[in-house]
Amino acid sequence: MSRRRDDYESSWWRRFKSWVDGETDLLAEGMEIRIPQVPGDGNGETKQPGSQARQAGTDGETRQLGSQAYQAGADDGKDRPPHLFYESRGIRWFRRFYQVMSVLLCLSIIFVLLWTIACLPAIGNAGNPDNNEVSARYIEKGLQETGAVNIVTGMILDYRAFDTFGESCVLFIASCCVLVLLRIDAKDGDIQTRKRLEMADDRRFEPKEDIILQKCACVLVPLILVFGIYIVLNGHLSPGGGFSGGAVLGSGLILYLNAFGFQKTERFFTEKIYRRITLCALTFYCMAKSYSFFTGANHLKSGIPLGTPGTILSSGLILPLNICVGLVVACTMYAFYALFRKGGM
Amino acid sequence: MNTPLFVNMEETVSIILFGIGFTMLMLHRNLIKKILGMNIMDTAVYLFLAVKGYIRGRMVPIVADGIQDVSAYINPVPSGLVLTGIVVSVSTTALMLALTIRLYERYGSLDLDEILMRAKEEERA
Amino acid sequence: MSLVQNFPFFSIILAMFSGILSSVLDGKKARNVSLAAIVMTTVMSAAVLHFCVRTGQSYTYMMGHFPAPWGNEIRAGVLEGQTAVLFGVVMFLAVVGGMDHTAMDVEESKQNLFYIMIDLMLSSLLALIYTNDLFTAYVFVEINTIAGCGLIMIRQIGRSLSSAIRYMIMSQLGSGLFLIGLSLLYDVTGHLLMSPAKEAVAAIEAAGLYEVPMLVIMAVVSVGLAIKSGLYPFHYWIPDTYGYATPTASAVLSGLVSKGYIFLLIKIFYRVLGRENVIASQIVNVLFVFGLAGMLMGSVHAILERDTRRMIAYSSVAQIGYIYMGIGLGTQAGMVAALFHMFTHSATKALLFISAVGLYEVSGDRKDFRSLQGSGYRNPLAGIGFAVGSLSMVGFPMLSGFISKLLFATSALQSPHKMLPTVIALAISTILNAVYFLRLVITLYTIPEAENAAGKGNDKRQRVFVAAKGQGEASAFPASSRKLRLAIVSFILLNLVLGLCSQPIVNQIGNGLTMFE
Numbered sequence: 009m010s011r012r013r014d015d016y017e018s019s020w021w022r023r024f025k026s027w028v029d030g031e032t033d034l035l036a037e038g039m040e041i042r043i044p045q046v047p048g049d050g051n052g053e054t055k056q057p058g059s060q061a062r063q064a065g066t067d068g069e070t071r072q073l074g075s076q077a078y079q080a081g082a083d084d085g086k087d088r089p090p091h092l093f094y095e096s097r098g099i100r101w102f103r104r105f106y107q108v109m110s111v112l113l114c115l116s117i118i119f120v121l122l123w124t125i126a127c128l129p130a131i132g133n134a135g136n137p138d139n140n141e142v143s144a145r146y147i148e149k150g151l152q153e154t155g156a157v158n159i160v161t162g163m164i165l166d167y168r169a170f171d172t173f174g175e176s177c178v179l180f181i182a183s184c185c186v187l188v189l190l191r192i193d194a195k196d197g198d199i200q201t202r203k204r205l206e207m208a209d210d211r212r213f214e215p216k217e218d219i220i221l222q223k224c225a226c227v228l229v230p231l232i233l234v235f236g237i238y239i240v241l242n243g244h245l246s247p248g249g250g251f252s253g254g255a256v257l258g259s260g261l262i263l264y265l266n267a268f269g270f271q272k273t274e275r276f277f278t279e280k281i282y283r284r285i286t287l288c289a290l291t292f293y294c295m296a297k298s299y300s301f302f303t304g305a306n307h308l309k310s311g312i313p314l315g316t317p318g319t320i321l322s323s324g325l326i327l328p329l330n331i332c333v334g335l336v337v338a339c340t341m342y343a344f345y346a347l348f349r350k351g352g353m
Numbered sequence: 354m355n356t357p358l359f360v361n362m363e364e365t366v367s368i369i370l371f372g373i374g375f376t377m378l379m380l381h382r383n384l385i386k387k388i389l390g391m392n393i394m395d396t397a398v399y400l401f402l403a404v405k406g407y408i409r410g411r412m413v414p415i416v417a418d419g420i421q422d423v424s425a426y427i428n429p430v431p432s433g434l435v436l437t438g439i440v441v442s443v444s445t446t447a448l449m450l451a452l453t454i455r456l457y458e459r460y461g462s463l464d465l466d467e468i469l470m471r472a473k474e475e476e477r478a
Numbered sequence: 479m480s481l482v483q484n485f486p487f488f489s490i491i492l493a494m495f496s497g498i499l500s501s502v503l504d505g506k507k508a509r510n511v512s513l514a515a516i517v518m519t520t521v522m523s524a525a526v527l528h529f530c531v532r533t534g535q536s537y538t539y540m541m542g543h544f545p546a547p548w549g550n551e552i553r554a555g556v557l558e559g560q561t562a563v564l565f566g567v568v569m570f571l572a573v574v575g576g577m578d579h580t581a582m583d584v585e586e587s588k589q590n591l592f593y594i595m596i597d598l599m600l601s602s603l604l605a606l607i608y609t610n611d612l613f614t615a616y617v618f619v620e621i622n623t624i625a626g627c628g629l630i631m632i633r634q635i636g637r638s639l640s641s642a643i644r645y646m647i648m649s650q651l652g653s654g655l656f657l658i659g660l661s662l663l664y665d666v667t668g669h670l671l672m673s674p675a676k677e678a679v680a681a682i683e684a685a686g687l688y689e690v691p692m693l694v695i696m697a698v699v700s701v702g703l704a705i706k707s708g709l710y711p712f713h714y715w716i717p718d719t720y721g722y723a724t725p726t727a728s729a730v731l732s733g734l735v736s737k738g739y740i741f742l743l744i745k746i747f748y749r750v751l752g753r754e755n756v757i758a759s760q761i762v763n764v765l766f767v768f769g770l771a772g773m774l775m776g777s778v779h780a781i782l783e784r785d786t787r788r789m790i791a792y793s794s795v796a797q798i799g800y801i802y803m804g805i806g807l808g809t810q811a812g813m814v815a816a817l818f819h820m821f822t823h824s825a826t827k828a829l830l831f832i833s834a835v836g837l838y839e840v841s842g843d844r845k846d847f848r849s850l851q852g853s854g855y856r857n858p859l860a861g862i863g864f865a866v867g868s869l870s871m872v873g874f875p876m877l878s879g880f881i882s883k884l885l886f887a888t889s890a891l892q893s894p895h896k897m898l899p900t901v902i903a904l905a906i907s908t909i910l911n912a913v914y915f916l917r918l919v920i921t922l923y924t925i926p927e928a929e930n931a932a933g934k935g936n937d938k939r940q941r942v943f944v945a946a947k948g949q950g951e952a953s954a955f956p957a958s959s960r961k962l963r964l965a966i967v968s969f970i971l972l973n974l975v976l977g978l979c980s981q982p983i984v985n986q987i988g989n990g991l992t993m994f995e
Contacts, residue, residue: 106380109380110376110379110380111376113376113379113380114372114373114375114376115372117371117372117375117376118368118369118371118372118373120694121368121371121372121658121694122358122365122368122369123690123694124662124690124691124694125357125358125361125364125365125368125691126356126357126358126361127357127688127689127690127691128357128361128364128662128665128666128688128691129665129666130357130360130361131360131361131363131364131404131405131407132407132408132409133408133409134408134409134411134424136405136665136668137665137666137667137668137678138405138406138428138430138431138664138665138667138668139408139423139428139668140668140669141547142430142547142548142668142669143423143428143429143430144423145548146414146429146430146548147414147421147422147423147425147426147429148421148422148423149421150416150429151416151421153543153544157415157416158414158415158416159414159415159416159426159429160414160415160429160432160433160436163429163430163433164433164436164437166542166543166544167542167544167548167549167550168433168549168550168611168613169541169542169550170541170542170550170552170611170614171437171550171611171613171614171617172437173494174605174614174617174618174621175437175440175441175617176440177494177497177498177598177601177621178440178441178444178617178620178621178624179440179443179444180497180498180501180598181444181497181594181595181598181621181624181625181628182443182444182445182447182448182624183444183447184501184591184594184595184628185448185451185595185624185627185628185631186447186448186451187588187591188588188591188628188631188632188634189448189451189452189454189455189631189634190451190454190455191588193585193586193587193588246415247413247415249436251436251439251440283501283502284502286498286501287498287499287501287502290498291495291498291499294491294494294495294498298491300542300543301487301491301540301541301542302484302487303543304540304541304542304543304544304549305479305483305484305487305539305540305541305542306479306484307479310543317416337440344447347451348450348451348454371654371658374654375651375654375655378647378650378651378654379647379651384643387647391647391650391654394650394654395654395657398654398657398658398661401658401661402661402664405661405664405665430664430670431664434613434661434664437613437617438657441617441620444620444624445620445623445624445646445650448624448627448646449643449646449650452627452631452639452642452643452646453643455634455639456639456640456643459636459639460636465640465643465644468640468643469640469644471636472636472637472639472640473637475636475637476636476637
């Protein structure tokens with residue numbers, strides 16, 4: 009504070025610092041579309057999408073609803089600008105102290121962990137403790153025991169399948185949480201719900217019939233989907249598998265959605281279908297793995313043929329499991345996107 | 354320069370990234386940057402694991418030409434762990450972003466302190 | 479292999495499958511599925527417990543066709559069985575007790591999602607209890623975290639959303655530390671399953687290799703799980719989280735979720751890192767100091783708090799401090815005391831949260847001290863439940879809290895260096911506990927002064943009912959339902975059982991701990 013240039017506010021350092029502090033966004037000026045203020049708006053600054061919604065709204069009722077809703081949310085726009093909280097001197101000193109402490113903490117964590125890894129075995133060395141009998145068996149016998157040419161797939165879907173099942177459940181429960189947060193159900197709910205519904209109204213975000221995007225999507229989407237299916241089906245033969253293939257499929261669907269809009273995708277993909285696919289895939293996964301865990305633990309023969317390694321129909325349960333995982337991941341990725349964009353599928 | 358830190362350069366980098374991500378997640382006020390920090394932290398751990406599985410001069414663990422010898426392939430275990438970890442990280446990121454959207458809709462801010470303060474005010478009102 | 483031995487695996491898969499199934503059901507059916515799943519898993523856990531007590535040994539169960547260092551494994555023993563049974567019972571009662579409020583707090587169309595969270599929470603808790611594999615533990619820790627976040631934010635009011643994001647941030651810090659600890663451990667041992675990893679750790683310690691990494695691994699894993707379970711300096715997310723969630727969620731989170739992580743930590747100490755190594759590394763002393771600080775500071779915060787639910791939440795901070803103090807003593811007796819206190823706290827804290835709900839119902843859904851005056855007369859059963867829970871927390875004889883305090887005190891006597899601080903902290907913390915809990919209990923049975931002055935009848939109870947009319951019936955909340963009463967009575971019984979039949983339970987805990995090694 010001792011040294012202050014006249015044009016400090018516009019200097020690069022000041023802008024950099026404010027960006028580091030999280031006060032401004034470097035891209036804010038260039039990227040954001042400023043919407044003219046609606047008269048009678050309580051707080052203009054922080055509510056860009058809202059005022060846009062009110063602009064776009066056709067009837068007066070919606071407009072009023074919007075401003076009411078925002079006042080219910082944060083009605084102190086005039087009385088107290090958002091950054092007043094940081095104006096007081098004590099808090100500013102606290103912030104300074106906090107920054108210093110955070111840098112110190114970062115450095116100390118890095119120091120401790122660097123000290124640790126300095127004592128660890130050197131990387132890339134075949135004699136390290138982690139290259140022991142565990143990985144040796146995966147490599148030497150994996151092909152015979154799981155039938156998968158891709159040893160990693162064999163490991164995660166057969167040797168350590170319980171982890172992988174847990175992981176699918178992580179994805180499932182995360183999608184449930186996002187549904188809770190973002191799905192908008194009640195059409196005539198309270199003011200908060202209606203406000204959210206209005207903000208999430210997709211027509212404003214819907215791309216206009218962009219001919220370039222649509223033509224590119226026509227070419228790319230089939231290719232992407234075919235490639236995704238290829239990755240899923242070849243998970244036991246080549247790099248890839250359910251998760252990576254599913255992510256590719258999901259991105260293909262998202263591209264299609266962006267080019268053609270929700271009306272087209274709703275013809276083949278709604279929330280009902282999403283729930284059914286997830287249910288079927290996870291149920292099959294659950295049953296198949298339960299069967300193999302149960303037979304394994306009780307020393308029974310599983311009776312599932314492993315096939316000839318290297319062919320597409322081989323490696324027992326791994327192929328169907330990959331398909332299930334691929335379906336779940338593709339649907340979940342698409343569902344995340346649709347929920348983030350308009351609060352529904 | 355033959356100290357372990359320079360020999361294990363990838364590990365050093367991953368640890369530094371971990372520290373940066375951890376601190377960002379813990380101490381940054383902006384929620385989006387916290388989420389970025391979380392992703393940096395997770396990715397640093399995956400880098401660490403991936404590096405640990407690597408063995409110089411060996412192939413990816415996909416059986417080629419019928420060779421099934423330990424000396425031909427790298428360790429498959431860390432790769433599998435990274436695969437599992439990535440999905441977990443995707444899920445938590447999606448959840449935190451969804452929460453951030455809801456909080457921003459409600460309070461018009463991404464600053465965690467301000468959100469907490471406004472939430473308290475809202476309750477008092 | 480007998481059928482009973484399959485039960486741990488069945489119960490995990492059953493809970494998970496009921497969650498998956500609930501995604502297409504409506505709220506009511508999902509609730510019934512969830513209750514059925516909880517009952518069945520509890521029965522199965524009881525069978526496992528019976529089996530282990532009868533045979534006197536633990537067993538491991540292969541998850542798949544491949545034996546120990548290659549495939550996944552779970553493990554069941556006396557301690558696992560006990561914990562699973564208790565968790566099942568507490569979960570069931572919490573869901574039953576808070577059912578009406580869940581229906582009120584959660585949007586109609588999202589109720590099935592709430593029960594999905596409950597199911598997956600149950601399955602992840604069971605998996606954390608039974609697991610014998612470190613990476614499985616990590617995956618299920620994440621499921622637990624996300625399900626916990628879902629339970630917090632499902633109420634969708636401002637405070638619960640903001641506390642959910644805080645909870646997620648702290649949990650992710652903990653998970654990150656836990657994961658880097660696992661990676662380091664995998665690097666020096668080359669194993670992810672607990673039993674082979676323990677052998678590798680023993681070999682490393684014997685050879686005197688990797689001293690620094692081992693120390694850092696222990697520190698990082700302990701701190702990671704301590705953050706997630708809310709040990710004192712990392713407790714900031716607790717009061718908001720427990721204070722603003724729907725009652726079932728508060729009871730489940732405070733009673734079970736934090737305990738799951740503590741159980742995992744104890745398991746890792748015993749079954750991976752080795753108890754002697756952990757004690758030699760001084761990590762236990764750090765946990766001991768944090769535990770003591772938590773015991774005192776949690777109680778101080780609770781005294782300063784005006785909102786009763788936040789007060790109960792701060793009391794959780796203090797009780798978590800007790801548990802870590804027991805672990806920090808570093809003796810077998812201390813560990814037994816910590817585990818018994820873990821059970822006590824699950825049962826008692828869930829009782830407090832659920833019976834507090836009964837009191838709010840008759841006080842216009844207000845949670846501050848003034849509004850709760852006299853509510854003990856307005857809802858007698860909830861008042862008794864709250865009083866029993868409070869007395870148990872303070873350490874009243876016959877109740878479970880007394881036994882755990884007794885165990886802490888006797889175990890402190892066995893460790894000479896830590897005896898004095900432990901006993902002093904126990905005494906001070908007990909007094910502080912008494913101050914805030916008994917103050918609230920006295921408030922519950924005090925007639926509001928205004929009403930007292932204006933009261934016209936000479937019958938005391940009649941006046942109280944007049945007060946209830948003025949205050950309680952204005953709210954939209956119905957008088958507590960049969961389900962809530964059932965839950966409160968069962969929780970009181972559970973507390974009495976833990977308090978009166980403590981000897982066999984304590985014996986079996988000790989038995990289970992020896993099986994760990």
